[in-house]
Amino acid sequence: xxxxxxxxxxxxxxxxxxxxxxxxxxxxxxxxxxxxxxxxxxxxxxxxxxxxxxxxxxxxxxxxxxxxxxxxxxxxxxxxxxxxxxxxxxxxxxxxxxxxxxxxxxxxxxxxxxxxxxxxxxxxxxxxxxxxxxxxxxxxxxxxxxxxxxxxxxxxxxxxxxxxxxxxxxxxxxxxxx
Numbered sequence: 209x210x211x212x213x214x215x216x217x218x219x220x221x222x223x224x225x226x227x228x229x230x231x232x233x234x235x236x237x238x239x240x241x242x243x244x245x246x247x248x249x250x251x252x253x254x255x256x257x258x259x260x261x262x263x264x265x266x267x268x269x270x271x272x273x274x275x276x277x278x279x280x281x282x283x284x285x286x287x288x289x290x291x292x293x294x295x296x297x298x299x300x301x302x303x304x305x306x307x308x309x310x311x312x313x314x315x316x317x318x319x320x321x322x323x324x325x326x327x328x329x330x331x332x333x334x335x336x337x338x339x340x341x342x343x344x345x346x347x348x349x350x351x352x353x354x355x356x357x358x359x360x361x362x363x364x365x366x367x368x369x370x371x372x373x374x375x376x377x378x379x380x381x382x383x384x385x386x
Contacts, residue, residue: 212273212278213273214260216257216259217280219256219257220256222236222237223235225258231244232245234283234284234287236284236287238288239343240343243280243283246269249273249276250263251276258284260273283344285345286345290342291341291345292339292348295340295356295370296337296372297337297369298361298369299315299367300367301314303336304333306331309324310322311331313358313359317359323355323358326347328343338369340355361374363377364378
């Protein structure tokens with residue numbers, strides 16, 4: 209049995225969870241999320257505790273047990289407190305701004321790069337920082353990854369877009385002839 213899958217999920221105050229067949233709906237102060245669960249797994253809500261129960265046995269059902277429990281835990285945390293990812297821009301002339309629901313990046317190219325901000329995601333832009341916020345952990349991670357992929361940090365000068373907690377290993381440049 210999955211060690212993660214058998215742990216109960218505590219539902220904080222202000223969050224409501226409902227199960228409709230194989231769909232789990234979670235509502236809270238930061239938003240609402242719903243997710244369809246895999247076959248062979250059922251979700252039981254008992255007061256302010258959620259339990260994920262396997263309906264049968266099989267390799268795929270056992271593999272999904274802990275995964276589904278972790279997904280529901282992230283949904284509950286997201287609607288209660290939200291998810292946030294910070295990005296930093298390093299380089300001469302690098303900058304970002306918000307225009308008409310798009311994130312516009314200046315990253316050393318001859319043109320600006322426009323990224324459409326997905327529904328349910330908000331961005332805050334500072335001088336050299338970008339903050340991505342949403343109640344859905346997957347959307348935050350996916351959009352932050354797409355922003356970073358515009359100009360990933362390079363190892364020689366360190367310029368590019370990186371996560372705020374990311375450490376970029378620097379390489380020594382050319383030393384020249386002696």
